[in-house]
Amino acid sequence: MNYFPDEVIEHIFDFIASHKDRNSISLVSKSWHKIERCSRKRVFIGNCYAINPERLIERFPSLRSLTLKGKPHFADFNLVPHEWGGFVHPWIVALAKARVGLEELRLKRMVVSDESLELLSRSFASFKSLVLVSCEGFTTDGLASVAANCRHLCELDLQENEIEDHRGQWLNCFPESSTALTSLNFSCLKGETNLAALERLVARSPNLESLKVNRAVPLDALTRLLSCAPQLVDLGVGSYENEPDQESFVKLMDAIKKCTSLRSLSGFSEVAPLCLTAFYPICQNLTSLNLSYAAEIQGNHLIRFIQFCKRLQRLWILDSIGDKGLEVVASTCKELQELRVFPSDLHDEEDNDTAVTEIGLVAISAGCPKLHSILYFCKQMTNAALITVAKNCPNFIRFRLCILEPNKPDHTTSQSLDEGFGAIVQACKGLRRLSVSGLLTDKVFLYIGMYAEQLEMLSIAFAGDTDKGMLYVLNGCKKMRKLEIRDSPFGNAALLADVDKYRTMRSLWMSSCEVTLGGCKRLARNAPWLNVEIINENENNDLMMERNEEDEREKVDRLYLYRTVVGARKDAPPCVTIL
Amino acid sequence: MINFEATELRLGLPGGNHGGDMAMKNNGKRGFSETVDLKLNLSSTAMDSDSGVDLNTMKEKVVKPPAKAQVVGWPPVRSFRKNVMSGQKPTTIDAVEGTEKTSGSNGATSSASIGATAAYVKVSMDGAPYLRKIDLKLYKTYKDLSDALSKMFSSFTIGSYGPQGMKDFMNESKLIDLLNGSDYVPTYEDKDGDWMLVGDVPWEMFVDSCKRIRIMKGSEAIGLAPRALEKCRNRS
Numbered sequence: 001m002n003y004f005p006d007e008v009i010e011h012i013f014d015f016i017a018s019h020k021d022r023n024s025i026s027l028v029s030k031s032w033h034k035i036e037r038c039s040r041k042r043v044f045i046g047n048c049y050a051i052n053p054e055r056l057i058e059r060f061p062s063l064r065s066l067t068l069k070g071k072p073h074f075a076d077f078n079l080v081p082h083e084w085g086g087f088v089h090p091w092i093v094a095l096a097k098a099r100v101g102l103e104e105l106r107l108k109r110m111v112v113s114d115e116s117l118e119l120l121s122r123s124f125a126s127f128k129s130l131v132l133v134s135c136e137g138f139t140t141d142g143l144a145s146v147a148a149n150c151r152h153l154c155e156l157d158l159q160e161n162e163i164e165d166h167r168g169q170w171l172n173c174f175p176e177s178s179t180a181l182t183s184l185n186f187s188c189l190k191g192e193t194n195l196a197a198l199e200r201l202v203a204r205s206p207n208l209e210s211l212k213v214n215r216a217v218p219l220d221a222l223t224r225l226l227s228c229a230p231q232l233v234d235l236g237v238g239s240y241e242n243e244p245d246q247e248s249f250v251k252l253m254d255a256i257k258k259c260t261s262l263r264s265l266s267g268f269s270e271v272a273p274l275c276l277t278a279f280y281p282i283c284q285n286l287t288s289l290n291l292s293y294a295a296e297i298q299g300n301h302l303i304r305f306i307q308f309c310k311r312l313q314r315l316w317i318l319d320s321i322g323d324k325g326l327e328v329v330a331s332t333c334k335e336l337q338e339l340r341v342f343p344s345d346l347h348d349e350e351d352n353d354t355a356v357t358e359i360g361l362v363a364i365s366a367g368c369p370k371l372h373s374i375l376y377f378c379k380q381m382t383n384a385a386l387i388t389v390a391k392n393c394p395n396f397i398r399f400r401l402c403i404l405e406p407n408k409p410d411h412t413t414s415q416s417l418d419e420g421f422g423a424i425v426q427a428c429k430g431l432r433r434l435s436v437s438g439l440l441t442d443k444v445f446l447y448i449g450m451y452a453e454q455l456e457m458l459s460i461a462f463a464g465d466t467d468k469g470m471l472y473v474l475n476g477c478k479k480m481r482k483l484e485i486r487d488s489p490f491g492n493a494a495l496l497a498d499v500d501k502y503r504t505m506r507s508l509w510m511s512s513c514e515v516t517l518g519g520c521k522r523l524a525r526n527a528p529w530l531n532v533e534i535i536n537e538n539e540n541n542d543l544m545m546e547r548n549e550e551d552e553r554e555k556v557d558r559l560y561l562y563r564t565v566v567g568a569r570k571d572a573p574p575c576v577t578i579l
Numbered sequence: 580m581i582n583f584e585a586t587e588l589r590l591g592l593p594g595g596n597h598g599g600d601m602a603m604k605n606n607g608k609r610g611f612s613e614t615v616d617l618k619l620n621l622s623s624t625a626m627d628s629d630s631g632v633d634l635n636t637m638k639e640k641v642v643k644p645p646a647k648a649q650v651v652g653w654p655p656v657r658s659f660r661k662n663v664m665s666g667q668k669p670t671t672i673d674a675v676e677g678t679e680k681t682s683g684s685n686g687a688t689s690s691a692s693i694g695a696t697a698a699y700v701k702v703s704m705d706g707a708p709y710l711r712k713i714d715l716k717l718y719k720t721y722k723d724l725s726d727a728l729s730k731m732f733s734s735f736t737i738g739s740y741g742p743q744g745m746k747d748f749m750n751e752s753k754l755i756d757l758l759n760g761s762d763y764v765p766t767y768e769d770k771d772g773d774w775m776l777v778g779d780v781p782w783e784m785f786v787d788s789c790k791r792i793r794i795m796k797g798s799e800a801i802g803l804a805p806r807a808l809e810k811c812r813n814r815s
Contacts, residue, residue, distance in 0.1 A: 165717070
């Protein structure tokens with residue numbers, strides 16, 4: 001390879017897309033490092049505080065696509081204060097200043113302001129794609145600037161963001177000359193939608209493949225939209241509480257029949273059963289179906305629908321489908337790769353015997369040979385079932401089981417679920433992500449440390465007995481990147497045993513555990529390349545630092561630590577102390 | 580050093596230290612019967628300290644979970660999803676509008692205003708094939724509401740409102756005209772279960788007391804007229 005000119009090597013590198021591979025390439029030699037970094041177009045930053053924008057731009061001058069993640073995962077469950085951080089603005093400012101030819105920006109759990117969006121829209125002439133997932137801090141005014149100013153916008157994908165809806169005319173802001181849209185998702189907007197503007201936009205976007213509307217788009221509007229976009233591949237519908245009349249129903253079904261390219265269906269925040277049947281004509285083409293917001297559809301309607309969906313690869317559904325429903329899925333959906341079953345009853349108010357149990361899980365594992373990812377909320381589980389699942393499905397990459405009641409044992413034997421999860425990690429040699437629940441002792445972590453060689457992300461809640469549990473994991477799982485623990489009895493001994501381990505990890509989260517302020521301080525002293533953040537909403541920054549030796553023994557409510565090359569961040573709010 | 584034998588994974592043998600190969604089916608039952616035996620032993624003999632300790636350990640294993648209502652962030656379901664499912668307005672974050680601090684701390688959002696719950700009401704229109712749900716808190720005046728309603732049911736004519744929007748109801752003669760015509764008129768059911776014409780009361784009071792909205796033909800709303808007319812007379 002030494003005799004090839006740089007251009008040839010660069011051309012070869014063009015074929016290597018995966019971030020991990022490109023990172024490896026850059027370590028081979030100085031010249032490869034240089035060629036790689038100068039030609040690198042897409043960069044993924046899993047923790048926006050691990051590096052700063054200036055260094056990013058310095059290293060990758062040809063940057064076109066940037067992915068940034070901000071808040072830790074448990075922010076999804078209200079465990080992180082809203083003002084914690086993760087602001088995208090400094091990134092946009094820096095990229096604009098350096099005149100980076102940014103074309104794509106993908107953000108997850110970050111704080112985005114209207115000002116940021118405005119700056120973004122004006123600074124990058126070739127900007128094509130904006131994807132925001134679980135972000136917050138902006139309004140439809142920000143969307144209006146993106147629509148108005150990004151002449152080449154192809155993709156605007158807003159997933160589960162908190163957006164203040166000013167019910168302005170942001171859809172009107174797409175200029176008439178804008179015809180390049182391929183993907184538009186505004187399903188998370190809460191307010192009314194200008195239907196006329198939307199219809200005109202869709203009508204002049206012949207390349208539109210993905211359209212996900214919000215709940216305010218009624219049936220007749222949907223029918224019109226489908227009529228002028230029969231080429232759609234991915235559709236998210238609104239909310240249709242009432243049964244449609246005969247005429248509307250027929251029109252809708254006719255429009256749907258013409259959508260022969262449709263492969264993915266979602267939305268349905270409320271849907272009368274009859275509306276669902278309008279989609280029967282395209283069921284057999286569907287590879288992805290998300291009915292997990294349709295709280296009011298009963299199991300039998302769901303089952304009737306799914307019976308037609310023989311090609312499904314991905315299914316997100318509510319537990320109202322029941323074990324019987326999952327048995328139908330198992331016998332119908334032989335191509336199924338990913339299943340998510342969400343709880344419909346979040347407060348455990350009803351004694352719901354139509355919810356799912358270990359029976360449904362076993363049925364799925366037996367019927368769907370290609371299954372590799374599962375997220376399963378249920379009320380009960382047994383070791384026997386998990387052992388059977390492990391035997392049936394050794395190919396799991398992601399296995400997330402959430403038993404709704406913390407510390408719940410195997411309901412037939414009253415034992416812990418150590419053996420069940422142990423079977424999973426032993427059989428699934430490619431397992432990369434695992435969430436455990438139910439009654440668990442240190443033993444399950446021994447199994448995880450021993451067998452889960454590829455494990456990168458582990459979520460633990462209400463589990464374990466002693467520090468040994470956490471130590472088994474830290475010592476055993478060589479590829480661990482993200483470890484998040486809540487309400488488990490792990491303390492300083494585990495935290496401090498192997499400080500260098502955190503060099504190989506992206507982050508560690510511990511909340512309501514046994515670590516103390518003293519332990520965290522010691523860690524911070526021994527590892528200056530870590531940011532050790534203590535989050536304590538009830539306390540003032542200054543108060544914390546003034547404490548004497550005694551208070552070092554006080555338990556830390558929330559600890560979040562992550563490796564970084566740029567030291568302590570300067571935008572932390574008062575409730576966050578960086579040691 | 581790990582004693583491998585002790586840690587060897589023996590599938591299907593929850594608890595206990597049994598050797599060899601046992602059919603999975605029996606193990607569950609054996610485990611359970613052991614539990615039962617333990618309890619019986621304790622009750623039939625005098626307090627045997629060993630059994631006592633075992634029982635306590637067993638108890639600890641099957642610990643009572645914390646009361647569900649008190650566990651923050653559990654079950655691990657995204658707040659976004661929780662809010663959609665319960666039909667509530669998600670916590671609103673005040674939008675950052677140029678609140679940049681020069682020191683580099685950017686766009687700090689103020690904490691979520693959890694107090695602002697939504698005021699969702701169903702809106703039906705006579706003859707329309709569907710209902711809509713709207714959040715009254717999204718609007719600030721009757722005019723806003725009127726604009727929104729006419730967009731929602733745009734395929735039907737609601738009839739013209741004057742530039743004042745619903746304040747036209749304040750004018751007696753216009754009111755009578757409206758009720759005689761075939762145009763549509765928005766009415767609402769209030770907290771007491773009474774049906775009123777929209778526009779009767781100050782906006783905030785309306786938002787607080789409105790339970791649902793029905794857009795009906797003017798001629799049908801005649802029955803509500805007397806009260807509205809009386810109010811008009813009282814005001815003028």
